[in-house]
Amino acid sequence: KQEVTQIPAALSVPEGENLVLNCSFTDSAIYNLQWFRQDPGKGLTSLLLIQSSQREQTSGRLNASLDKSSGRSTLYIAASQPGDSATYLCAVQPDSGNTPLVFGKGTRLSVIA
Amino acid sequence: DAGVTQSPTHLIKTRGQHVTLRCSPISGHKSVSWYQQVLGQGPQFIFQYYEKEERGRGNFPDRFSARQFPNYSSELNVNALLLGDSALYLCASSLRGIVNTEAFFGQGTRLTVV
Numbered sequence: 001k002q003e004v005t006q007i008p009a010a011l012s013v014p015e016g017e018n019l020v021l022n023c024s025f026t027d028s029a030i031y032n033l034q035w036f037r038q039d040p041g042k043g044l045t046s047l048l049l050i051q052s053s054q055r056e057q058t059s060g061r062l063n064a065s066l067d068k069s070s071g072r073s074t075l076y077i078a079a080s081q082p083g084d085s086a087t088y089l090c091a092v093q094p095d096s097g098n099t100p101l102v103f104g105k106g107t108r109l110s111v112i113a
Numbered sequence: 114d115a116g117v118t119q120s121p122t123h124l125i126k127t128r129g130q131h132v133t134l135r136c137s138p139i140s141g142h143k144s145v146s147w148y149q150q151v152l153g154q155g156p157q158f159i160f161q162y163y164e165k166e167e168r169g170r171g172n173f174p175d176r177f178s179a180r181q182f183p184n185y186s187s188e189l190n191v192n193a194l195l196l197g198d199s200a201l202y203l204c205a206s207s208l209r210g211i212v213n214t215e216a217f218f219g220q221g222t223r224l225t226v227v
Binding site: 032034036041042043044045046049091099100101102103104105106 | 119158169216
């Protein structure tokens with residue numbers, strides 16, 4: 001059974017700092033990995049989608065990497081801003097049959113001005 | 114283009130009641146999935162529909178049911194509500210089925226059971 005773990009559970013950084021969020025998964029047989037942002041009580045906003053054949057994806061100040069063989073992904077946020085404060089969720093899509101996204105519990109990020 | 118829309122945004126129900134949640138996917142998307150997210154946890158898969166047929170079901174009791182309409186919108190129904198059903202219910206749409214497509218989520222419906 002696929003399991004996704006995100007470390008740390010919570011993170012507080014001063015504005016302007018570069019930071020890395022970690023995601024690990026137990027089964028490397030995946031189609032893709034997706035990073036989401038969730039503001040308190042709100043839905044999920046897709047940030048980046050990495051296909052299993054890709055190593056990384058970039059969008060603005062965000063860069064996500066994928067090492068499928070070791071079951072790891074990182075989300076790098078450059079020059080953090082208070083508006084980046086949110087919970088960041090990692091999800092993988094197993095490549096076995098019609099299997100939906102499997103999510104981690106998220107990392108709650110606070111960027112202090 | 115409108116994103117995934119869910120209604121209502123919030124509702125409060127009493128134990129034992131029934132609830133219906135609604136979701137409209139992004140225009141052109143034919144797949145809708147439902148997830149339950151309790152506080153402090155990641156979303157858990159409930160159902161997936163593609164082309165009006167159920168294509169996947171998570172580990173939820175039979176009190177949970179869903180359907181997809183010809184216009185690809187979807188309803189999630191929960192009968193005999195329990196306190197533990199209190200959660201944020203999220204709908205996701207994708208262009209095709211479950212397999213290897215990007216999922217786009219709505220803002221969710223916050224259900225409180227008292």
